[in-house]
Amino acid sequence: MIHGLIRPKWWLLRLKRALSRYGSNGGTTQSINDDANNGYQKARLSGGFVSQLVAGNNRGRISPLHSGIPDCVTPIISHADGHPDILGVHGTGFLARKGNSVIFITARHCLMSGNEEDVPETASRLCIPYILNGIKRSKRDFLEFDLTYTFRHESIDIPGSFVDFVILTITVKPGTWQEKRLRSRAVKLPPTGNWLDDFTRTRISRQAFLNGGIIQLVTVGYPRYGTQTEIDDLGGVVTQSVVACGTLRPGVYPHTMTMADITWQNGLNGFSGSPVFLSYRSEDGIQFALAGMLVTGGNRQAQFIRISQITGSTFAPR
Structure with missing residues (x-):
């Protein structure tokens, strides 16, 4: 049970019925503490505050919208160096589509084991x-x-020499089931x-930051604790992801924003590389727009x- 949340059972039942038609796209499994927690997360998605912010001209400028949470998220799975039979999970990543290409995006530190030059080598051992x-x-x-x-940066306000994200291009033969699968799963950039x-930067958003208004965010990831992803010796893969909600707040660094009041209570280790979506209710139902990672x-x-x-050119490729 989430501390400070008191809702009668009839409220949860009505909420579930009202939101049952807005399911996320298949492929992941929610793992939430209990029914009250699940109901609370869905309630955060159904608020009307963001609808006011994106009405009219704002809606025309928003990121490509999805009517459900895209099935783009995957755990970072790789085999040990020199041991292809030993597999491990270390973070989250997601598939993204821009134009005719599908790419894989994750946090840079998910592909590092302590050395700046580890990233390409670790990427060569991925088993996704x-x-x-x-x-x-x-x-x-x-x-x-x-x-x-x-991607390198020159800002004194951002830790390290590299921005903490990495893009991997994917080799896939056109027209194959693999390509079709990638395109169906990828989130739109x-x-x-x-x-x-x-x-x-809008006035109403800044007022929300100052006054505690809720601008709803959703993320999907593979935390280390509270859920489980398994890879067995026979090649069987079972994945279990978590859907968590939070609120938008100003960032600590020049290139970030903050996701505050996250509903997942078993620690954030493993969420690195997870996509973040801004969510709001429109006349078409609950909409999701990719906001970051x-x-x-x-x-x-x-x-x-x-x-x-x-997606921009703030940082030049290495």
């Missing part, structure tokens, strides 16, 4: 399946990565992502890199 669950018997069942892009930056956090709040920093 096209279909999350089930038996994997062939290399054709797993994504094949080509190029790795990391906006052309520039500036919609979120413009959105947070989680990189660091604790105590039920996290920093996420703004979508404009991922």
